[in-house]
Amino acid sequence: MKPLKHYVVCTLALLTLFQTAPLSAEGTVDAPVSATDAPTTTTTGDSTTANPIVSAVPISSLLTPDNELVLKKNSTAMLFNKKPLKAAQPLTIKNGSSYAALNGIAGPFGYKLSYDAKTKESIAKAGDIELRFKPGSDMIKRNGESIKGPGPTFILKGSLMVPLRMWSNLTGSRIIPRGLDTVISWEAPPSAEFTVQPTEIFAQQTVVDYLVNGVPTAVDETNTHERWEGRESIFQEAGMHVVTHWVQGENGVWSEPFSVTVNVQMPNQPPVADFTTDKTTYRIGEPVTYTDLSTDDRNDIISAKFTGNSPAFFSDGQFPVTLEVKDGGQLIGTVTKMITVIPEILYTEDEFNLLFTPVGRKYTMDGTAVRNYPTLSYTYTNEPARLVHSNSPERWMTTGLVYDTELSGSTRFLFYNENGAGYPLKMYLIATNTSSTGQASVGVGAWGKGGPDKSTIMAGKMATIRYMDALTKNVPASYVTLAPGESKILLPEMSNVPVKPGDVFSAYADVVSTTNIRYRIVVVQDKQDPLPILDSLTVMPRDNKHVRGTFDYADRVIDLSTSEPVGAKPQSILLGDSKIDKLVDGIDEMTGLLEYDYGNFGVLYKMKVQVAPNTIVGINARGGHYAGAFIVNGKLVPVTTDSALLTQNETAVLYRTGAAAETLDIVFTLASGSYLPINMTFLPMPQLRQ
Structure with missing residues (x-):
């Protein structure tokens, strides 16, 4: 292995070489286009300073230029990025220097030409760069600053011919001989593309971000190498607003303008919260129906939250109910209305819960009463099913x-x-x-x-x-x-x-x-x-506390030992108690030991039960919190849809029968993470009253 010093010296030598001579397309060092193409000088007032012929261009741009203009000696044919163009005059050698027609090379570089009749100067302008050329003069003005070229410009058959080396120096481009051709390469103007966020913008409300290369740019940020028009942090007026962006490249050439039309909408108005009830006055325990009538100017209400909207009230008096609605712009509207309840009783709270608690929701009750419900006896058959x-x-x-x-x-x-x-x-x-x-x-x-x-x-x-x-x-x-x-x-x-x-x-x-x-x-x-x-x-x-094993009879079919529909009086079925509902057994195949599935978790229960008319079927947790799901007549019923059974004083509604007896097909598995046992309860519902 050679010492590190060797590589450092070689690297410095290469960098020096790259800074003093251009590279050909093949990566070799080439001689200048013309031996007399000497360094130019800048004249400001009485002082004159030398300007290097070779511009400070990154090595990467020498190897892989973005733009390339090929000029052919004694020919008007040109290639701009491999596309044919035609110059007004061919590349010409005069006094050892190469000249090109200004109106042939200006366009590919992004310069627009004009003529100042008063000063008799040809003007090339790109962004905030202005170049002025005068026939017969070797002084070129760049934004008012005089720069001396290798030779004077001249008119050839009506076209102004300018020193190619001077043009290269002014534009930061590179000249590379390629056989009989002369190649000018330079960095392409950067893209001025940007995006606007968010996509929905409201006048006087929305803070707008302008992302360049995915990065937000501050509206008040000063950058002399870019220019914006129409950019605002917050648009004050609704309508279509055009935002335009320019970016200046390292060679001083400005990009083409990139514009985005921003659709600024009228200021978002807060939603109007409103609701109604089916009556103005209610009896104690009478169901209350709430209808949300809220509106939004953009029909964009994303949430509505009631407070105090009890499905029924169980004391007389005035009760406030508030509705809060929010739109997509995070604006909020609220309304509060009073509910009047008179002393007359329609239903007690227990009666109301039995009649009107939605399936999958829970109601509060006296959990101690469940202990006194007659427990339905049953037999079961364990069917082959591996767990x-x-x-x-x-x-x-x-x-x-x-x-x-x-x-x-x-x-x-x-x-x-x-x-x-x-x-x-x-x-x-x-x-x-x-x-x-x-x-x-x-x-x-x-x-x-x-x-x-x-x-x-x-x-x-x-x-x-x-x-x-x-x-x-x-x-x-x-x-x-x-x-x-x-x-x-x-x-x-x-x-x-x-x-x-x-x-x-x-x-x-x-x-x-x-x-x-x-x-x-x-x-x-x-x-x-x-x-x-x-x-x-x-x-x-x-x-040695929890279950690990394989169980071969893990489907349990329950057969109720009753010939009459259940639910004409309070009754219950006890599940997951390990005594009536005995544990399935299997083997821990890792040890060969007998294993019991404590809780019968993972066992799939199936039962058919005849239920009396006007009966509510529920789940009451006896061992602690419980949350899971049941399938009743093919329909999934979560326990519960919005919470869990947390105490013995809560029951989840599984089903209600109608005016006739019904056969329920119930499938479930005792939910992991919950406590056992549970009671499936059957209670007669009170009569509906008007």
């Missing part, structure tokens, strides 16, 4: 192999875990074709995930809701093919968001295969590919 329940260790403290099993056919997976490590983790379900000869197909059908979330109840709730929703839609399986011995990640969507420390993740997934497949549940660090390290992962020990 893999992965919940131990519930809290991940490190990475590793969580579960490992070989299965064929249909399997329901349930995952529920919290990240107890100090860094983000991801969990993967990986399928491996154990065959050494044939391909295998693995399909994923209904599935749903919850989290990652700080709330244990929300992670379990959303996983249950999404999985049950997929069941109602009968989602078809999506298959992947595995070559012999090949492993692939199933459900990559399940692992697209890392589980941060303290977050909880839950998911259900129905997986099917026609051949024997090895399934491994693994946990790795975020951004780590699990496949290359799959066989080296160590087994995570179970925590």
Whole structure:
């Protein structure tokens, strides 16, 4: 290896070479166009200073010029960026210097020509640069400053001929001989393009950003190398406003103007909040119907929030109800109206809740009364359906192999875990074709995930809701093919968001295969590919508190031991108590130990129940908070749509029967992250009153 000093010396030598001689297209050093093309001088007043022939142009622009003008000796033919042009006069050599017609070379450089009859000068102008040439004079004026050229200009057949070297010096371009041709290369004027944000602009209200190369520029920012017209931070008048931008390049040439027409709209007006009720005076417990009548000048109301809008009032008096609406411009309108309630009672609060609480919502009640409801006895049949329940260790403290099993056919997976490590983790379900000869197909059908979330109840709730929703839609399986011995990640969507420390993740997934497949549940660090390290992962020990195992009879069909419709009087069904609703058993295939599915989480329950007329069916949590979902006659019912059951004194509405008895087909799984047991309640509703 040569010493560093050697490279430094070579580099300095090359830089010196680049600064003193132009490069040809092939990268070699070329001689000047004419040996007499000497450095020009600048004259200001009584002083004269030398101007170097070679302009300070970046090396990159020498190697890859943006613009190129090719002039042919003794020919009027030119090529501008490979497109043919014609000059008024051919390139001419006079007294050892090269001359070109001004009206041939000015145009490609972006200069516009004019003539000053008073001073008899030809003028070339681009942006704020003005060049003045006088026939027979070797002095050229650049913005009023006199510069001496290598020779005087002259008229040839009506065209003003100017020294090519002088033109190169004035415009910051480079002259490169190429065979019999002379090539002038120079930097193209920069683009003046810009964008305006936001797309919707209101007069007197919207602060406007002008982005050049994606970067906002301040309206009051001073930059001598750019110019704006029509740019305003806040437009005061509505209408179409034209904003124009120019940019000056390193060679002093200004870009073409770039304009954007900004549509400035009339000032946005706040929305007008308004609502009405179906009556002006109500009785105690009488339902109140609120109708939002709010308007907006742009029909752009994005949110409406009522305060005090009780569905009924249970004492007499005057009650304020406020509606606040917001439009897309974040302007707000509010209105408050008074509701008058007279002392007459239509319904008590309990009666009203039974009659009018929407399905999927909850109402408050006396939770102790549920204990006195007669409990309906039932029998059940466990049907063949495989469940893999992965919940131990519930809290991940490190990475590793969580579960490992070989299965064929249909399997329901349930995952529920919290990240107890100090860094983000991801969990993967990986399928491996154990065959050494044939391909295998693995399909994923209904599935749903919850989290990652700080709330244990929300992670379990959303996983249950999404999985049950997929069941109602009968989602078809999506298959992947595995070559012999090949492993692939199933459900990559399940692992697209890392589980941060303290977050909880839950998911259900129905997986099917026609051949024997090895399934491994693994946990790795975020951004780590699990496949290359799959066989080296160590087994995570179970925590001996939560469930890890395979259960082969995980569908439970409940048969109520009653011949009469339920609900003619208060009744309930107890679920998830581990006594009446006994636990399913299976095996922890990692240890070979017998395992019970405590809580029967992941078990799919199915029941048909005859329900009496005018009966409300509900879910009451007995062990603590509960949030999940039920399918009632094919319709998904979240528990609850906007919250969860937090105490024993709350019941969620699943269904109401009409004037005749009905058979309800109910499907559910006890939601992970919630507490058990729960009671399914059946209560007669009060008579409707006018």
